[in-house]
Amino acid sequence: MAEIEVQIQTTQHHHPTIFKKAKSPVTVRFEDVVYKIKTKKGGILKKKSKIEEKTILKGVTGMVLPGEMLAMLGPSGSGKTTLLTALGGRLGGHISGSITYNGKPFSNQLKRNTGFVTQDDVLYPHLTVTETLVFTALLRLPNTLTNQEKVTHAESVITQLGLTRCKNSIVGSQFLRGVSGGERKRVSIGQEMLINPSLLFLDEPTSGLDSTTAQRIVSTLRELANGGRTVLMTIHQPSSSIFYMFHKVLLLSEGHLLYFGKVAESMDYFAHIGYSPSVTMNPSDFLLDLANGVLSYDGREAEAVVKQTLVSAFRTNLADRLKAELREISGEVREGLEDKQSTKWTTTWWQQFSVLFRRGVKERKHETFDTLTVVQVLLVAFLSGLLWWQSGIAHIQEQMGLLFFYSGFWGFLPMLEAIYTFPQECMMLEKERSSGMYRLSSYFIARTVGDLPMVLVLPTVFVTITYWMGGLKPTAGNFLETLSVLLLHVLVSQSLGLAIGALIMDQKSATILGTVTLLLFTLVSGYYVQKLASFIAWFKYMSIHQYTYKLLLGSQYKPSDTYPCATTGTCLVGELPSIKLVGLDGQLISVVTLAMMLLSYRFIAYISLMRIGRTNK
Structure with missing residues (x-):
């Protein structure tokens, strides 16, 4: 530990700017993704329990290009976290449909170029911000770098994410006073940024944060996307300013896709099919109302009818065009994602x-x-x-x-x-x-x-x-x-x-x-x-x-x-x-x-x- 502390002291005044560009740009393409789970129905008092199959994702299609940031919206239980986990290569069980990365399946080499930030910040509370990132760097960065260079990378990420002020503070937890919630979230993001990922997945990165802190987090992620990274995240009720930071939005309802496309075109699309807010409101709130089948300005339509209408409208208006776009890029394969490393581990x-x-x-x-x-x-x-x-x-x-x-x-x-x-x-x-x-x-x-x-x-x-x-x-x-x-x-x-x-x-x-x-x-x-x-x-x-x-x-x-x-x-x-x-x-x-x-x-x-x-x- 003394060695690490010495290394940190020698690098604290030297912050080279790294991670300007993604190492290997990645196009994520997913088509007709279906995910089913088996659930057991029946309690202690019932003689027989019945196994039922529940479909979580029902034919979800889309693509995200390098430099784009995708927001996955939907009410609780709509399947957005399941989809994110599936695209991140972390979902067990049988998934049907096609998920490719530059036209290829998920691989060990791609895993090394992928960052995944979970909704809960899983961090050691008694370590400082610097210690957290330095230990992660020593474990995750390959042996082509010296320990000194790994520590330098950690210091650079601290500077890039605006964590310099709190770098010597302990991370803390709900029972131990430490850095703020927004700083803790940036530490989690920083752990993934250490590997300079081409792909970055985030599950509810703004959950529990105030609007100003949430905006800073998403703004930072937008800058990362501008460096050629592919950023996908689930998000719950973003503000208008945050909503328009995204390039694309995916709207789910009970596993069905209601919209996939550019953020700037989302409101026009729903207006075109007959759904537009009667009063000025946050676009994300309006989309979530639609996904819930709730139209506060018009209570005459039942929720099930609204949802079914929106699913049918997507199939009629967007599905074919989206699949045509997928076919256009299906043959495109970029370099840099071959399994060049024969070893599974980056360190001994x-x-x-x-x-x-x-x-x-x-x-x-x-x-x-x-x-x-x-x-x-x-x-x-x-x-x-x-x-x-x-x-x-x-x-x-x-x-x-x-x-x-x-x-x-x-x-x-x-x-x-x-x-x-x-x-x-x-x-x-x-x-x-x-x-x-x-x-x-x-x-x-x-x-x-x-x-x-x-x-x-x-x-x-x-x-x-x-x-x-x-x-x-x-x-x-x-x-x-x-x-x-x-x-x-x-x-x-x-x-x-x-x-x-x-x-x-x-x-x-x-x-x-x-x-x-x-x-x-x-x-x-x-x-x-x-x-x-x-x-x-x-x-x-x-x-x-x-x-x-x-x-x-x-x-x-x-x-x-x-x-x-x-x-x-x-x-x-x-x-x-x-x-x-x-x-x-x-x-x-x-x-x-x-x-x-x-x-x-x-x-x-x-x-x-x-x-x-x-x-x-």
């Missing part, structure tokens, strides 16, 4: 790991040693030390209780924290994986390695306090053995939490499942219930706690050790019923079993994450 695995690790540590350093967590652990440690104060082997049952408490407390805490890891990261992972930014393996290793300080330091502090206060064997060897066993236990419990979180991806459901699982592991581990019924006894072999408890007992006692007892004065530890049941043998097998659990749970977590961003595995 180690580069990706290194940047992701540094970014993760930078983002999560505020929570690595969260004050509340540290205070909680310290309070429990001192309280435990006082409760088991100098118990010694004379009170062997109490010592066994302390050892079992180790496994219980440090089973739940890391597991519950790990459960939240991937559900919280899901949107970021999906966004970055969809753009082909890094391998899943580099992300997974960097994420889990970066969490080790939080996972290992606090248990170490906890054992250091309670071990000596609790009167356990006062030798360095026994202490280190106990600590090693507990740290292995913590890592396995964390792995279980990661697996459950990645499998379910819902924090509430995952927490419930994780809690129930660990409770069962605790109950069958040999401390609470010492004689299990045969039909459930097998479950103890799946219990993390059972193996950890056995190892913790082995770290303190040997079968030949003695303790004071009422019958003969001294008794063998190995003959104590509660220890004999668990056993002091099989220590190596327990270590190997826990190690296998650690690897297995993490493998399950990794496999579960592969379903995120499937288009870029």
Whole structure:
């Protein structure tokens, strides 16, 4: 991170102007695009659920040329975001019709020249604007550029998008004060502009912004389009001044195309077919009223009739002409979009790991040693030390209780924290994986390695306090053995939490499942219930706690050790019923079993994450 900060300082007074022109102009052409999904009808009370097919896009046609900016308008549920996602190459499932880019299908090379800005700004809140863009540049820009040049690119984008004033401010979120909503949106756009995209897709870039900020955003996008880029965006009720910044407009209603053409000709077209506002109003508001089938100035026509009339009018007046225009450009193929690069990734695995690790540590350093967590652990440690104060082997049952408490407390805490890891990261992972930014393996290793300080330091502090206060064997060897066993236990419990979180991806459901699982592991581990019924006894072999408890007992006692007892004065530890049941043998097998659990749970977590961003595995 120090290296990055030095690089930033050396470039902050040097902003070369880049991205004046798109690298490879792209013509987007789509014809008769149909998209269907299957939905299940029927609830819990119904005996049979019926699978129905719903058509989201119903034969949408159009084209956008380099230097043009297209606005996709339509009410909620009209299919505009689905169309944008389909054109951006990110829509799974079966799409019929034709979508081409310079006459060719979507490819890996085109993906590297495509920027996609989602409606929600998926950003790390504790990183500054500069850090956000620099880390993105280091991950997305190819190795033909040095790290110094990548940082220079990031600084140039900051200047180009007017973010210089806030470049050292944290991005923030709805719960953390940071830059403004408009600045946050420009940071999202800046992340995509780093690759100097030929194609830029934006989903509701002005959503939630005031009119002045929205106008600045769209004005910036218009300048980008003027550089030869093809810009497509969905937008909700733009003002008149914003509406006329667009070159073309596409109007959808329930998946049907009502208009596609130049913005300047849109009002004349609807007036020609008999629909014009009776009062002066925002053109986009009027178009949305038409798409909803609502004519506020004339309530005599039913909504369904208006919509059907507009669909028929488009087919009669515009459809044939539009398809003729498509055929004129269908043979045109521009250079620059061949799959020249044989490699799928722009950076090496180690580069990706290194940047992701540094970014993760930078983002999560505020929570690595969260004050509340540290205070909680310290309070429990001192309280435990006082409760088991100098118990010694004379009170062997109490010592066994302390050892079992180790496994219980440090089973739940890391597991519950790990459960939240991937559900919280899901949107970021999906966004970055969809753009082909890094391998899943580099992300997974960097994420889990970066969490080790939080996972290992606090248990170490906890054992250091309670071990000596609790009167356990006062030798360095026994202490280190106990600590090693507990740290292995913590890592396995964390792995279980990661697996459950990645499998379910819902924090509430995952927490419930994780809690129930660990409770069962605790109950069958040999401390609470010492004689299990045969039909459930097998479950103890799946219990993390059972193996950890056995190892913790082995770290303190040997079968030949003695303790004071009422019958003969001294008794063998190995003959104590509660220890004999668990056993002091099989220590190596327990270590190997826990190690296998650690690897297995993490493998399950990794496999579960592969379903995120499937288009870029």
